[in-house]
Amino acid sequence: MRVLITGSSGQIGTNLALRLLAEGHTVFGVDRRVNPWTDRFPTLLQDLAAAHREFRSGIGGAPYPPCDVVVHLAANAKVHELVEHPHRALENINLTFNVLEYCRMNGLPIIFSSSREVYGDIHRYITEERNADFSFTESPYSASKISGEALIYSYARCYGLRYLIFRFSNVYGRYDNDIERMERVIPLFIRKIAGGEPVTVFGREKVLDFTYVDDCVEGIVRGLDRLMLGSVENRTINLAYGQGNSLVQMAELIGDALHVAPQIIVEPAKRPGE
Numbered sequence: 001m002r003v004l005i006t007g008s009s010g011q012i013g014t015n016l017a018l019r020l021l022a023e024g025h026t027v028f029g030v031d032r033r034v035n036p037w038t039d040r041f042p043t044l045l046q047d048l049a050a051a052h053r054e055f056r057s058g059i060g061g062a063p064y065p066p067c068d069v070v071v072h073l074a075a076n077a078k079v080h081e082l083v084e085h086p087h088r089a090l091e092n093i094n095l096t097f098n099v100l101e102y103c104r105m106n107g108l109p110i111i112f113s114s115s116r117e118v119y120g121d122i123h124r125y126i127t128e129e130r131n132a133d134f135s136f137t138e139s140p141y142s143a144s145k146i147s148g149e150a151l152i153y154s155y156a157r158c159y160g161l162r163y164l165i166f167r168f169s170n171v172y173g174r175y176d177n178d179i180e181r182m183e184r185v186i187p188l189f190i191r192k193i194a195g196g197e198p199v200t201v202f203g204r205e206k207v208l209d210f211t212y213v214d215d216c217v218e219g220i221v222r223g224l225d226r227l228m229l230g231s232v233e234n235r236t237i238n239l240a241y242g243q244g245n246s247l248v249q250m251a252e253l254i255g256d257a258l259h260v261a262p263q264i265i266v267e268p269a270k271r272p273g274e
């Protein structure tokens with residue numbers, strides 16, 4: 001199949017693209033930055049949040065190549081950064097709108113990367129879907145994912161868009177250690193603990209469901225196969241490991257793997273939006 005991946009220079013996009021290539025599929029990437037990890041598939045450099053009446057590779061450029069399905073991963077994906085710069089949440093909504101318009105104009109199905117963040121206020125200890133409520137939205141990032149989902153549901157109803165939405169949770173592993181661009185807790189802790197530096201945990205009780213990137217990609221690929229077959233469509237699926245670990249446990253596990261006793265500083269969970 002021919003797969004257009006937005007956000008193809010990011011962690012999940014790069015892993016997904018290489019997996020699809022290895023299975024013999026054709027991949028076309030779109031991102032606003034060059035892929036720092038590989039040049040094994042073409043990447044069109046384009047800001048997808050800008051107004052797009054037509055999807056072409058720049059003014060006067062060639063149209064996108066034909067494809068069978070879009071995997072929409074592009075986003076400003078750092079929760080705390082969007083608390084500081086909320087216009088980046090609006091960019092997320094704009095770029096999802098643009099990608100949906102492209103799908104509508106070309107009759108293409110879409111896979112959308114949502115987030116566990118849509119469940120909102122963690123202090124209510126939500127354990128069931130029916131207790132989740134967007135009026136408890138915790139951050140502009142969550143709001144942008146809820147908006148993206150809502151747009152997709154509306155396009156499904158009004159225009160017959162076929163979709164799968166995956167809600168990811170703390171994906172880690174290969175191609176996530178460009179922490180100068182994007183600080184992620186596991187590579188950050190690995191770097192600090194390996195260097196004998198202390199790590200700070202905000203919230204002793206904070207438990208996160210970390211998902212290894214190959215598991216995440218496996219889920220997306222299975223979703224792609226079924227969406228193309230028509231056997232599963234128009235579903236919203238939590239794609240995670242299914243078991244939480246506290247950040248303190250995670251630091252200890254990293255220490256074990258590196259044979260270093262980690263220095264762990266625990267501070268209250270205080271960062272807004274998380």
Ligand SMILES: NC(=O)c1ccc[n+]([C@@H]2O[C@H](COP(=O)([O-])OP(=O)(O)OC[C@H]3O[C@@H](n4cnc5c(N)ncnc54)[C@H](O)[C@@H]3O)[C@@H](O)[C@H]2O)c1
Nearest residue numbers: 007009010011012032048049074075077113115168170171
């Ligand atoms: N990694 C996780 O733990 C996690 C968890 C939940 C949801 N998600 C979602 O999954 C998707 C992929 O996550 P990731 O970890 O690979 O993120 P990432 O930051 O590594 O990749 C996102 C890519 O989108 C690109 N992008 C951002 N804005 C763009 C724009 N306007 N035009 C074109 N490209 C743009 C970035 O340049 C980047 O390469 C994101 O939508 C993210 O919100 C990720």
